[in-house]
Amino acid sequence: MFELEQVLHRVQKPARYVGGEWNVVRKDWDKTAVRVAFAFPDVYEVGMSHLGLQILYHVVNSREDALLERTFAPWVDMEGEMRRRGLPLFTLESHRPVKDFDILAFTLQYEMTFTNILNMLDLAGIPLRSEQRGPGHPLVIAGGPCAFNPEPLADFIDLFVIGEGEEVIHELLDLYLELGGHRLDRQRFLHRAAAIAGVYVPSLYRVEYHADGTISAIEPVASGVPARVVKRVVRNFDRAPFPVKPLVPSLGVVHDRGMLEVQRGCTRGCRFCQAGVIYRPVREKSPATLLQQADEIIRHTGYDEISLVSLSTADYSRIQEMVRSLLDRLEGMGVSVSLPSLRVDAFSVALAREVQRVRRASLTFAPEAGTQRLRDVINKGVTEENLMEAVSAAFAAGWTAIKLYFMIGLPTEREEDLHGIAGLARQVLARGKEMGVPGNRLRVTVSASSFVPKSHTPFQWEPQVEMEELRRRQRTLRGLLKGKGLVFHWHEVEASFLEAVLARGDRRLGRVLEEAWRLGCRFDGWSECFDFEKWQEAFHRAGINPARYAYRRYAYDDLLPWDHIDAGVSRKYLVLEHKRAMEGKATPDCRTGVCPGCGLCPTLEIEPELLEQVEKNASG
Amino acid sequence: MPRYRIEYRKEGMARFISHLDLVRTLERAMRRAGLPLAFSRGFNPHPRFSLGAPLPVGVMGEREYLDLELVTALPEDEIKGRLNEQLPGGLEVTRVWSIPEDAPALMATLEKATYRVDLRLVRAITPEDLRKIIDGLLALPEIIITRRSGDKKEKTLDIRPGIHALSGRVEGNRVTLEMCLAVGSRATVRPEEVVQVLAERFGLPVADEQPGVSRTGLYCGG
Known part of the structure; x- marks a missing residue:
């Protein structure tokens, strides 16, 4: 404790490491049968903004026989102090070493945190590779969106959870206790766990390769281990456990407000979007549940703002009614309501206008592509008219700055699509002028990220555009977006390249990750830390050519590194969607009642939980 | 509007909470305590309270002060009790007393x-x-x-x-x-x-x- 306190005086933002926040759960270590350390491989401010952490904190700590404490990636200054003094990675609740826990559970939110996972294992004093761990080491498990292509981490993680964790975590903890708790036989546990739906134990699968390095087979090596691991989905979502007493950080975090999850899943079917696939089907909560949860969250946290979170909140069936009821209840208490993302239409702007109490300068929309042709390719059901209606409504309501998100390097992108981006930005600017927005306040900001092909999407077979070409396209846009009132932001292409390598990588990348970590790569998602030269050196040392991962075009019948992980959407459908993309054909939103046939509902024996449907079923 | 001076301690791990974060933490505790807070006017109203000299991060405070305005008067002990039920570990109100509405600001x-x-x-x-x-x-x-x-x-x-x-x-x-x-x-x-x-x-x-x-x-x- 004294060591820790000494260290805290020497680092930036020491509150990142102290815990003790409101609603923290502290349990009696000696009286609790199974102890889980939940690790978020990024800084506190990012991790504490993550709803999944709050949900699992609540779910595990609700059990009498289990406790869950948090740990985050120490920032570089803290890591330095910890290593200098031999202070191991610890949890915020009890300040105990992570190594003392039964289970260490990482959440995989984005690929660029992977080196932090290795670093945290090392700081904890836990051997990096699963095969090097034995009795006395925690089980190292992981879940979250990046678990849908777990292969780059296969060497380091004992067990992955594929899909939603609320239920399967109980099954894992029960099994752990059944097999003798911390005295259990690791191998026996992993073998038994592999039979739990949604659990993937990478050491129980063998990967074989063709002479050209492509994958020829991925097979279980033991009986009782499924050939394909199907994702977990929470049914009856309205009743799913939800944290109404969330931890209230004592340090300003990225999303510093109450979070109310109005629905899970998104029906829009954008073809680049992995979240749209892995969180299927859409499941809405009832207004009654939401209003009650909102009341409790505010009462237990003292937040002055509550955010309606989901992948596409404006799509929630009763959004307008919901927003009004919330405002009626909360406004008197000085609590505001916020919407995290806006759909590109006038309806969404009207909603944003209704909830805004603090006039923020800008509104953000994501048309994603600059021409109708390319928006049809990606199935982004947004037209130029939608956008112009939305921005007109925004200007009319008093907003003076608009942010537009686009992707460059999307499949089939041509020069005219880049010009389309600039054209849209200029049209928005012109509309602002027409509508009398003062010239010194009128601003259109274009942010262009680079497309990264992701597993389980119709674009999983597509190559990423090469770095040099992406740079050229960025230069083109920079040239086209010069002028008063226009601002252009872009992303480092090297970071997008690495993301693509890891997103579609296989287990051979484990060596690269280890080399990169040894070379000092940390916090690769932070531009001040990202060092591409070190990564190049790591690829070189591991004898791996990263371009083969990022730039490769897969054939439909190639075996993909993640083909044994089943997100519920059929391969046939992804192929069909890819073909429709190349033909520029749109696919309807499944919320409209026209089923596009993704295959998920029959495979998982589930149905979308839409309010109208749920009520119809209930009434007869 | 009734005004109170609140004496509090900041110690243990709470001493690592920065001044700005302390303001946020106190505001949330006041809201949870259900005190009849007086709000500032304007587009983005905030509860009216102000802290004395900022305490550097890492330094413990044995007798720190803040001034708080309420819309209706409450017994001093009740304010203290309700706040203490809602403050995270390391923060504790030790005394509350009422002060004249026109008392000069703490900081000054x-x-x-x-x-x-x-x-x-x-x-x-x-x-x-x-x-x-x-x-x-x-x-x-x-x-x-x-x-x-x-x-x-x-x-x-x-x-x-x-x-x-x-x-x-x-x-x-x-x-x-x-x-x-x-x-x-x-x-x-x-x-x-x-x-x-x-x-x-x-x-x-x-x-x-x-x-x-x-x-x-x-x-x-x-």
Whole structure:
């Protein structure tokens, strides 16, 4: 404790490491049968903004026989102090070493945190590779969106959870206790766990390769281990456990407000979007549940703002009614309501206008592509008219700055699509002028990220555009977006390249990750830390050519590194969607009642939980 | 509107909460406590309360103060009780009393702060040694130090006028210093600066570690 306190005086933002926040759960270590350390491989401010952490904190700590404490990636200054003094990675609740826990559970939110996972294992004093761990080491498990292509981490993680964790975590903890708790036989546990739906134990699968390095087979090596691991989905979502007493950080975090999850899943079917696939089907909560949860969250946290979170909140069936009821209840208490993302239409702007109490300068929309042709390719059901209606409504309501998100390097992108981006930005600017927005306040900001092909999407077979070409396209846009009132932001292409390598990588990348970590790569998602030269050196040392991962075009019948992980959407459908993309054909939103046939509902024996449907079923 | 002065402690791990984050933490506790808070006017209303001199991160506060406005009067004990039920560990209200609505703002009236600094020494010294060291410092007509502000600009200043009292006692290889230093908008002297002068100019053999620093009181004028 004294060591820790000494260290805290020497680092930036020491509150990142102290815990003790409101609603923290502290349990009696000696009286609790199974102890889980939940690790978020990024800084506190990012991790504490993550709803999944709050949900699992609540779910595990609700059990009498289990406790869950948090740990985050120490920032570089803290890591330095910890290593200098031999202070191991610890949890915020009890300040105990992570190594003392039964289970260490990482959440995989984005690929660029992977080196932090290795670093945290090392700081904890836990051997990096699963095969090097034995009795006395925690089980190292992981879940979250990046678990849908777990292969780059296969060497380091004992067990992955594929899909939603609320239920399967109980099954894992029960099994752990059944097999003798911390005295259990690791191998026996992993073998038994592999039979739990949604659990993937990478050491129980063998990967074989063709002479050209492509994958020829991925097979279980033991009986009782499924050939394909199907994702977990929470049914009856309205009743799913939800944290109404969330931890209230004592340090300003990225999303510093109450979070109310109005629905899970998104029906829009954008073809680049992995979240749209892995969180299927859409499941809405009832207004009654939401209003009650909102009341409790505010009462237990003292937040002055509550955010309606989901992948596409404006799509929630009763959004307008919901927003009004919330405002009626909360406004008197000085609590505001916020919407995290806006759909590109006038309806969404009207909603944003209704909830805004603090006039923020800008509104953000994501048309994603600059021409109708390319928006049809990606199935982004947004037209130029939608956008112009939305921005007109925004200007009319008093907003003076608009942010537009686009992707460059999307499949089939041509020069005219880049010009389309600039054209849209200029049209928005012109509309602002027409509508009398003062010239010194009128601003259109274009942010262009680079497309990264992701597993389980119709674009999983597509190559990423090469770095040099992406740079050229960025230069083109920079040239086209010069002028008063226009601002252009872009992303480092090297970071997008690495993301693509890891997103579609296989287990051979484990060596690269280890080399990169040894070379000092940390916090690769932070531009001040990202060092591409070190990564190049790591690829070189591991004898791996990263371009083969990022730039490769897969054939439909190639075996993909993640083909044994089943997100519920059929391969046939992804192929069909890819073909429709190349033909520029749109696919309807499944919320409209026209089923596009993704295959998920029959495979998982589930149905979308839409309010109208749920009520119809209930009434007869 | 009824106005109250609240005395509170900030200690343990809560001492690592920054001033800005403390404001947020207190506001949330007040909301949870369901106090009839008075809000500022304007587009983005905030509860009307204000803190005394910011406490540096890592320093404990034994008697810190804030002024709070409510829309309806409440018994002082009730305010204290309701807040204490809602404050995270390390923060505790110790006293609440009502003050005139037109009492001057806290920040404007504070001029002095007292501190207790616990130091470990690398070798033992006698009480006589310590007395000589302290007397040596107090005998200086001026003490010029350089201070680095946030943006790394250095400035030199004389901290001697801001050292109102300094005493200490020795227990083996530990020394406890009591200081009364200037605080507030005009001149602030930091306890670490005094320790540094004692170490560098008068040979107090302090160990290379962070001393335990507590602010033990805040005082108006005089």
